[in-house]
Amino acid sequence: MSDFLRRVLIGALLVTLLMPLLPLLLWAFGSAWFFPDLLPPEWSLRAWRYVLTPQARVGQALINSILIGLLTTIFSLLVGLPAGRALALYDFRGKRLIELLLLAPTIVPLLAVAMGIHIAFLRYGLADTLLGVVFVHLVPTTPYTVLILAATFARYNVDFEAQARTLGASAWQSLRFVMWPLVRGGVAVAALFAFLISWSQYLLTLLIGGGRVMTLPVQLFAFATAGDHALTAALALLLVIPALLTLFVTARLLSGERDSAVSAVGHWG
Amino acid sequence: MSHVTLDRLSLRYMGQRALALSELSLDIPAGRVTALLGPSGSGKSTTLKLIAGLLTPTAGDIRFDGQSVVTLPPEKRDVAMVFQNHLLFPFLTVAENVGFGLKMRGTPPDQIRTRVDALLDVVQLQGLGERRPEALSGGQAQRVALARALIVEPRLLLLDEPLSNLDRHLREEMRQLILTVQQAYGITTIIVTHDQEEALLLAEQIALLLDGELAQAGDGQTLFERPASVAVARFFGGRNFLPGQRRGAEVTTALGCFRLCDGGGPQGAVTLTIRPERLQVVALEAASDANHLTATICDANYRGSDTRLRLQQGAHHFEAVVPAADFATWRIGQAVALHLPAEALWVVEGEG
Numbered sequence: 001m002s003d004f005l006r007r008v009l010i011g012a013l014l015v016t017l018l019m020p021l022l023p024l025l026l027w028a029f030g031s032a033w034f035f036p037d038l039l040p041p042e043w044s045l046r047a048w049r050y051v052l053t054p055q056a057r058v059g060q061a062l063i064n065s066i067l068i069g070l071l072t073t074i075f076s077l078l079v080g081l082p083a084g085r086a087l088a089l090y091d092f093r094g095k096r097l098i099e100l101l102l103l104a105p106t107i108v109p110l111l112a113v114a115m116g117i118h119i120a121f122l123r124y125g126l127a128d129t130l131l132g133v134v135f136v137h138l139v140p141t142t143p144y145t146v147l148i149l150a151a152t153f154a155r156y157n158v159d160f161e162a163q164a165r166t167l168g169a170s171a172w173q174s175l176r177f178v179m180w181p182l183v184r185g186g187v188a189v190a191a192l193f194a195f196l197i198s199w200s201q202y203l204l205t206l207l208i209g210g211g212r213v214m215t216l217p218v219q220l221f222a223f224a225t226a227g228d229h230a231l232t233a234a235l236a237l238l239l240v241i242p243a244l245l246t247l248f249v250t251a252r253l254l255s256g257e258r259d260s261a262v263s264a265v266g267h268w269g
Numbered sequence: 270m271s272h273v274t275l276d277r278l279s280l281r282y283m284g285q286r287a288l289a290l291s292e293l294s295l296d297i298p299a300g301r302v303t304a305l306l307g308p309s310g311s312g313k314s315t316t317l318k319l320i321a322g323l324l325t326p327t328a329g330d331i332r333f334d335g336q337s338v339v340t341l342p343p344e345k346r347d348v349a350m351v352f353q354n355h356l357l358f359p360f361l362t363v364a365e366n367v368g369f370g371l372k373m374r375g376t377p378p379d380q381i382r383t384r385v386d387a388l389l390d391v392v393q394l395q396g397l398g399e400r401r402p403e404a405l406s407g408g409q410a411q412r413v414a415l416a417r418a419l420i421v422e423p424r425l426l427l428l429d430e431p432l433s434n435l436d437r438h439l440r441e442e443m444r445q446l447i448l449t450v451q452q453a454y455g456i457t458t459i460i461v462t463h464d465q466e467e468a469l470l471l472a473e474q475i476a477l478l479l480d481g482e483l484a485q486a487g488d489g490q491t492l493f494e495r496p497a498s499v500a501v502a503r504f505f506g507g508r509n510f511l512p513g514q515r516r517g518a519e520v521t522t523a524l525g526c527f528r529l530c531d532g533g534g535p536q537g538a539v540t541l542t543i544r545p546e547r548l549q550v551v552a553l554e555a556a557s558d559a560n561h562l563t564a565t566i567c568d569a570n571y572r573g574s575d576t577r578l579r580l581q582q583g584a585h586h587f588e589a590v591v592p593a594a595d596f597a598t599w600r601i602g603q604a605v606a607l608h609l610p611a612e613a614l615w616v617v618e619g620e621g
Contacts, residue, residue: 170344181358
């Protein structure tokens, strides 16, 4: 592909990705904007000033969103690493069934699952708690982390570990010094997915958190229902920016990697 | 330097009924090269992994210098293995690969550097330490893998098909390097190979495995010239088998009576065998009476350095390798005499 064509394509991609954000920007910084004006007649920071006040409760929502995102990511990886490895490297009875069960949350409507879980969580005291929200976020994130890591491990040669062991590495050392460098790219992608899925979760958070666990998407819907376009737009931008940042940082990180992880991502996509 | 004893070693892979390895008993002398030879699926790589500790035997024992090691994990056995496809860690440089074993043992970095340089010298790759494995040729990668195994000064060096991924001209070089290094370090070495020539050239002792069982162990000449069974003879390229009844130094077959040099060995129902190179093809009129049979040439293949003749007598088939220059002497369909010199005849028990 010629350099010019490549630039055009990347430019087109960026435009289609970023164009939808333009109205958000206009809403967030404009004021008294009504039909048929093409652009807001005046600009103001009212929405942003309000978002930063304590009564908007955006700060707490941000902290909750980050905390829930990180915890969900960690738990997803704790499940995904061994599961992905086992699915990719070993043959065992019931493997197909487990693969199907892993995919199930992406097929079955989440709401139906969450209703059932809610009853159980009420009994265990997990309803209306941050930990409960983290657990329910694992339902949509785990299939992705497992599948991404299974794809990563499918390209991983487990003989490398046997080789390390015969050179004097303990079981732990062979994981730390041989497996980890070979799969960390895939792990980064899986972590990114888990975090972003958790970050944008609204329905599950609302249902299990019962409105008490406030996250950015929940707050966003509160603003949206209140009908204040400027506030909604400002918060929506707040919600999108960290996601875009993580995406770009990870993409940078991955293109710098020399080992098989990059191609694992390529294959996954 | 360690003397290794395999004692009725058996392995059954999970979920399989047949034994991958059945009651293998073998003595591997210290400081020598032993080859585990056999076709694929014969259990030779399984045996190597059992010795390395990568597999746990279903039954039997492995002893290093009389000490059982079956309960030890691989890293505690002090055994280094070089895999067939070199398995250099792609995320490390050549020098880091070679120093890997020392790093795992907690050797200080400056000592590792000195040892790595010394080992790269041994395998004639000085100055390539900063390269990435993907920038190496197949032969270089295999040499790095050898250096990486040697640096930990293992009591046992295990080589899994070390030459089979190399081009023909590189093989000779690598073979020489293995022998040089083995002699310099005096390290007990076990080589797994499917290539009889490789085994004959590298090893002082050869253990031939067939279908997960030890078929015969001994030096190359013994296996080649005095096979223990028809299967062993066939593996080493034996084509001529003639069942018969033996009494003393005489074997009576459907194609006549043949004299042997001496009366030792199996008696009764036996199979007479002779290597294709030792079978002499002569014109009918030149044949004497002793140890001859007549046959018809059904095929002749000129192979440059020699000519291979296929012959037939009734239901019996023979193969003879004669000088290349004789190609023109024989034609297909011609009746000839086959001379089976007594000193070239060998007898194995049973009817193959």
